[in-house]
Amino acid sequence: MHRPPEPRMKRPRARRPRPTPADLVQAAPGPEFEITLDGRALSALPGQSIAAALWAAGVLSWRTTRRGGRARGAFCGIGSCFDCLATVNGTPNQRACLVPARPGDAIITQEGHGRADLTV
Amino acid sequence: MPISPSDTHDLAVIGAGPAGLAAAVTAADLGLTVALVDAAARPGGQFYRQPAAGLGAARPQALHHSWGAFARRAGRLAAHRTAGRIRYLAEHHVWAVTREAAHWAVHAVRGPDGAGARAEVAARTVLLATGAYERQLPFPGWTVPGVVGAGGAQAMLKAGLVVPGRRIVVAGSGPLLLAVAGSLAAAGATVPVVVEAGGYAGYARAPRTLAANPRKLVEGIGHAAALRRYGVRLRTRSAITAVHGTDRVEAVTLTRLDRDWRPVAGSGLRIPCDALAVGHGLVPQLDLATALGCATRRTPDGTAALVLDGRQRTTVDGVWAAGETGGVGGAELALCEGELAAHDIAGRAPGGVLLRHRDRLRRFAGVMAAAHAPRAGWSDWLRSDTEVCRCEEVTAGRVREAVGDLGARDTRTVKLLTRAGMGWCQGRMCGPAVAHLAGETALEAGRRLLACPVTLGELAREER
Numbered sequence: 001m002h003r004p005p006e007p008r009m010k011r012p013r014a015r016r017p018r019p020t021p022a023d024l025v026q027a028a029p030g031p032e033f034e035i036t037l038d039g040r041a042l043s044a045l046p047g048q049s050i051a052a053a054l055w056a057a058g059v060l061s062w063r064t065t066r067r068g069g070r071a072r073g074a075f076c077g078i079g080s081c082f083d084c085l086a087t088v089n090g091t092p093n094q095r096a097c098l099v100p101a102r103p104g105d106a107i108i109t110q111e112g113h114g115r116a117d118l119t120v
Numbered sequence: 121m122p123i124s125p126s127d128t129h130d131l132a133v134i135g136a137g138p139a140g141l142a143a144a145v146t147a148a149d150l151g152l153t154v155a156l157v158d159a160a161a162r163p164g165g166q167f168y169r170q171p172a173a174g175l176g177a178a179r180p181q182a183l184h185h186s187w188g189a190f191a192r193r194a195g196r197l198a199a200h201r202t203a204g205r206i207r208y209l210a211e212h213h214v215w216a217v218t219r220e221a222a223h224w225a226v227h228a229v230r231g232p233d234g235a236g237a238r239a240e241v242a243a244r245t246v247l248l249a250t251g252a253y254e255r256q257l258p259f260p261g262w263t264v265p266g267v268v269g270a271g272g273a274q275a276m277l278k279a280g281l282v283v284p285g286r287r288i289v290v291a292g293s294g295p296l297l298l299a300v301a302g303s304l305a306a307a308g309a310t311v312p313v314v315v316e317a318g319g320y321a322g323y324a325r326a327p328r329t330l331a332a333n334p335r336k337l338v339e340g341i342g343h344a345a346a347l348r349r350y351g352v353r354l355r356t357r358s359a360i361t362a363v364h365g366t367d368r369v370e371a372v373t374l375t376r377l378d379r380d381w382r383p384v385a386g387s388g389l390r391i392p393c394d395a396l397a398v399g400h401g402l403v404p405q406l407d408l409a410t411a412l413g414c415a416t417r418r419t420p421d422g423t424a425a426l427v428l429d430g431r432q433r434t435t436v437d438g439v440w441a442a443g444e445t446g447g448v449g450g451a452e453l454a455l456c457e458g459e460l461a462a463h464d465i466a467g468r469a470p471g472g473v474l475l476r477h478r479d480r481l482r483r484f485a486g487v488m489a490a491a492h493a494p495r496a497g498w499s500d501w502l503r504s505d506t507e508v509c510r511c512e513e514v515t516a517g518r519v520r521e522a523v524g525d526l527g528a529r530d531t532r533t534v535k536l537l538t539r540a541g542m543g544w545c546q547g548r549m550c551g552p553a554v555a556h557l558a559g560e561t562a563l564e565a566g567r568r569l570l571a572c573p574v575t576l577g578e579l580a581r582e583e584r
Contacts, residue, residue, distance in 0.1 A: 018308045019306070019307065019308040020281075020307065020308050021183075021277055021281035021282060021283060021307040021308065022175075022281050023308070024179075024182045024183065024306055024307050024308075025171060025175075025177035025178065025179050025180050025182045025183060025281065026177065026178035026179045026182075027171065027175050027176050027177045027178070027281060028176040028178065029174060029175045029176050030174045030175075030176065045174065045175060045281075046172070046174025046175070047171065047172025047173055047174030047175045047280075048172065048174075048175070048280045048281075048282070049276075049279065049280055051276065051280070052276055052279065052280025052281070052282045053280075055276060055280070055282040055283070055284055056280075056282045060265040060266050060284060060368055060395075061265035061367070061368070065513055066513070067512075067513045068513055070263065070513075071265050071367055072263065072265065072510075073265045074268060074272065074276065074284075075267070075268055075269055075272055075510070075549075076253065076254060076269045076271070076272045076275075076549070077268065077269060077271065077272030077273065077274075077275035077276045078166060078253065078271070078272065078275050079159070079233065080253045080545060080548050080549075081269075081272075081510065081544075081545045081548065081549050082511065082543070082544030082545050083510060083511075083545075085544070094233065094235075095233050097272075097275075097276070098232050098233035098234075099232055099233050100172070100232055
């Protein structure tokens, strides 16, 4: 009698819920807190950079370019490319991949050079 | 007796990645007083980047290879700090090293992003262990949100425990891609394919070098097993030549390449995904070194690296370098070179074992560099409206115009004509691409007066 072959992988990977990065390193983070992006409340974990908190919320862009007005976000992730610049608590041009998120941080999508207030 | 901040240290180590960390603890073992200056909040560099303390990661090693080599040295660092032999200056971004009358002055700005106050460190000798950053080659759509550096995705995962999407294609060239794909998959992302523009066949042409580096073979087998476990396919001699989606990635086009990395017409395959992690190997970070006048050489993969002698000395007296600054070769080599440099700085002859280990790993680095070095045909991926310089939004068309119509032959002239490389990143992202498009033959290491941004206010502030 023909029987279908046994599945090669016995590990019930497919049945397990998809692991998260936190599961992988067995993280027990401190209490989450709130930050805002353009007024919208998002949660962040202690120690996460602003860029990491935004990625965790599914947000990949928080800047528009000076000429084309195109959306940008974190690219190099290590502070070299300056694509992740954001306006944080009123100060423009903050590298979101380096600056840690703090409770109550107000992040604003940075338009262009972020210094429209200086335009005469 | 503990070192006081105003003391002149025997050694200033810049960078606390594998090379700098190994050098600092070895030098302290040998009796030197050491200042270990690093931009990050915790030691380890990019390779051993750890989740921030607040994330409470019980098993950070789950995201790492050879964690033990790091953990042992981090333990020694803690002991030397307690004993006052090492001053560890975290969150210090070094923007220049200058020669004073009787010592080297290391100039830094403090804080997680270097926005804080200035700080200076004095030392009789300097070790540059500034590592590398990722080489990017532009392609249509590489500025769409969701396209991230492969190393960037890895850094964000290691430090912040986040991934940029649920279904992530990993592409570019170099062995880092395998590690990145493995980490992303282990962290729960689906990685349908790793797209490698070069190949792995080149390694087989250097059997003696492979045989002399069994640990590298084991590492490679480990990566291959991880990819199989997560169902990740590896496509060599291929590249992502287009990204679909405007506000975020919806799909990418995978194209076969010929030997010269030219796209093979009609071979495009659309792969749905919500993120793309891309990179083409690493570029040594040499800003501090070139500002000091250290000589550079061209490596087999087309980047500039420092000229070093057998004892890790640069061409400038009193300045040593270790790790990726001398040519990209990985963490194991960096650890080894850091220890070698520390011995030489302490006036001790390093053991033959250490020297042979370094030489074996350097040979392997040469094989690796040759296998993944970008071939000239990559620029056929570009369309004239593809942005080459991300900061200044300069397209390939404008760079080609500067070269073809206006006669530019090097990155500097292209920059003056188009502003490519003049923006925030100072050409770190577009430099290799612009150099290629300009037909630059004598590759020059990037020269940047300041190695990182410093506010005019801090520059102008009188030293205390």
